[in-house]
Structures are given as structure tokens and as C-alpha cells.
Amino acid sequence: MSVFLVTGANRGIGLEYCRQLKSRGDTVIAVCRETSADLGELDVRIEQVPDLSQQESIADLIGRLNGLEINTAILNAGINHVMDLNNLDPSSIRQQFDVNALAPLLLASALIPSMSAGGKLVFMSSRMGSIQDNTSGGEYGYRMSKAALNSAVKSLSIDLKDQGISVGVLHPGMVQTRMNLNSDGIPPQEAVSNLLDRIGQLSLETTGSFWHAEGKVLPW
Numbered sequence: 001m002s003v004f005l006v007t008g009a010n011r012g013i014g015l016e017y018c019r020q021l022k023s024r025g026d027t028v029i030a031v032c033r034e035t036s037a038d039l040g041e042l043d044v045r046i047e048q049v050p051d052l053s054q055q056e057s058i059a060d061l062i063g064r065l066n067g068l069e070i071n072t073a074i075l076n077a078g079i080n081h082v083m084d085l086n087n088l089d090p091s092s093i094r095q096q097f098d099v100n101a102l103a104p105l106l107l108a109s110a111l112i113p114s115m116s117a118g119g120k121l122v123f124m125s126s127r128m129g130s131i132q133d134n135t136s137g138g139e140y141g142y143r144m145s146k147a148a149l150n151s152a153v154k155s156l157s158i159d160l161k162d163q164g165i166s167v168g169v170l171h172p173g174m175v176q177t178r179m180n181l182n183s184d185g186i187p188p189q190e191a192v193s194n195l196l197d198r199i200g201q202l203s204l205e206t207t208g209s210f211w212h213a214e215g216k217v218l219p220w
């Protein structure tokens with residue numbers, strides 16, 4: 001049994017992570033801005049944090065964890081504001097940077113003292129953050145923020161290797177959540193089952209690489 005911390009836990013992929021982790025017997029710390037009825041039903045520990053891009057909020061969460069060892073942190077919370085070249089919105093681009101790149105980096109760095117050798121940091125990215133894989137253009141703020149996340153995570157994987165902490169970057173596939181207006185893609189149950197397989201296989205040998213949940217390495 002391991003201790004997993006999951007952000008964006010109140011709905012979508014984060015909620016499904018909590019559900020599957022709880023049902024297999026792991027301890028779950030579900031981090032979200034506001035809880036939900038679905039999350040409440042899971043009977044896991046819920047920690048509400050108003051803004052993960054603010055260091056005061058993160059420090060408050062770390063205080064509440066009170067030194068509890070985290071075996072795996074899944075930095076999952078994210079936003080996607082659809083944006084093409086004709087409607088660039090600087091404040092939205094900055095917000096996507098804050099939520100998708102800055103917040104997970106800040107939280108991960110604050111959690112490192114609560115982790116030991118064998119720990120794992122897992123970041124929910126997107127293949128839309130891959131520069132090489134970009135064949136359709138557009139989606140400026142989302143692509144830029146996920147590429148920034150990928151860059152930060154690569155550095156983390158190098159910086160944490162000597163401490164024995166593995167770092168993974170995952171793309172879940174196209175998943176039926178509110179982010180996709182609940183329409184396209186595979187159900188969250190299938191995506192998270194695949195993602196947990198990848199997390200199980202993450203090791204110091206594979207640290208610092210970018211994986212599709214289905215098991216293929218993605219280009220940066």
C-alpha cells in the first residue's frame with residue numbers, strides 16, 4: 001500500500017485516479033480547489049487548496065500534510081482554453097502557464113522533502129505540448145504551457161535522479177472529460193487504467209521521458 005497525492009481530484013481524470021487507487025487499497029490524498037459529491041463518496045482524505053500557483057497555498061497544504069511521506073504525487077490539474085491565431089488572449093495564456101506549468105512545478109518542489117528514494121513524481125501533460133508532434137497548429141496557450149511543463153519536468157528528472165526519485169510525463173490519450181466537453185475519446189476509467197500501468201513501470205531507468213498512456217514514448 002502506497003500514499004498517492006492527486007491534484008485536480010474533484011472531477012475528470014483526477015477523480016478517476018482517486019477511485020482506482022482507493023479501490024486497489026492505496027492511501028489517497030485528493031487535492032482540489034473545491035470537493036465534489038463524486039469525490040466525497042470515495043471516502044478518501046480531501047485537501048482543498050484555493051490556488052496551487054501561489055506559494056502560500058502550497059505552504060499551507062504542506063503544513064496540513066504534517067510530514068506524511070508521499071510515495072507518488074500525480075500533478076494532474078490543468079486547463080485548456082481553446083485559442084487560435086485570431087483570438088490570442090494574453091491573460092488566458094498567462095493563466096494556462098500558471099495552472100499547467102508553474103503550479104505543478106511549485107507543488108512538486110514543495111513535496112520533495114516528503115519523499116524518499118523510490119518516490120515518483122508524475123505530471124499530466126499532453127501530446128499537444130510536443131513540438132515535434134505538432135501537425136495541426138493552433139491551441140497557443142495550451143501547447144505553450146504544456147511544452148513549458150515538459151521542459152521543467154525534464155530538469156526535475158535530472159536533478160532528482162541522485163535522490164532516487166523518478167519523474168514521469170504522461171499523455172492520457174483523448175479522454176471523455178469536461179475538458180473535451182465529455183464527448184470525444186476514451187472513458188476516464190480506461191485512460192486511468194493505462195496511466196496507472198505507466199506509473200507502475202516508471203523507474204530510474206525510464207525517468208525523464210514522455211509517455212503516451214498506451215505505452216509508447218512520445219517525442220518532446
Ligand SMILES: NC(=O)c1ccc[n+]([C@@H]2O[C@H](COP(=O)([O-])OP(=O)(O)OC[C@H]3O[C@@H](n4cnc5c(N)ncnc54)[C@H](OP(=O)(O)O)[C@@H]3O)[C@@H](O)[C@H]2O)c1
Pocket residue numbers: 007008009010011012013014032033034050051052076077078079080099124125126127171172173174175176177178179180185
Ligand atoms: N481529457 C483529455 O483528453 C486530456 C488530454 C491530454 C491531457 N489532459 C490533461 O489531463 C489533466 C486532467 O484533465 P481532465 O481531462 O481531467 O480535465 P477536467 O475534467 O477539465 O478537470 C480538470 C481538473 O483540473 C482542476 N483545475 C482547473 N483549474 C485549476 C486551478 N486553477 N487550480 C487547481 N485546479 C484546477 C479542475 O478543478 P475545478 O473543478 O476546481 O476547476 C479539475 O479538477 C489535465 O492536466 C489535462 O491537460 C487531458
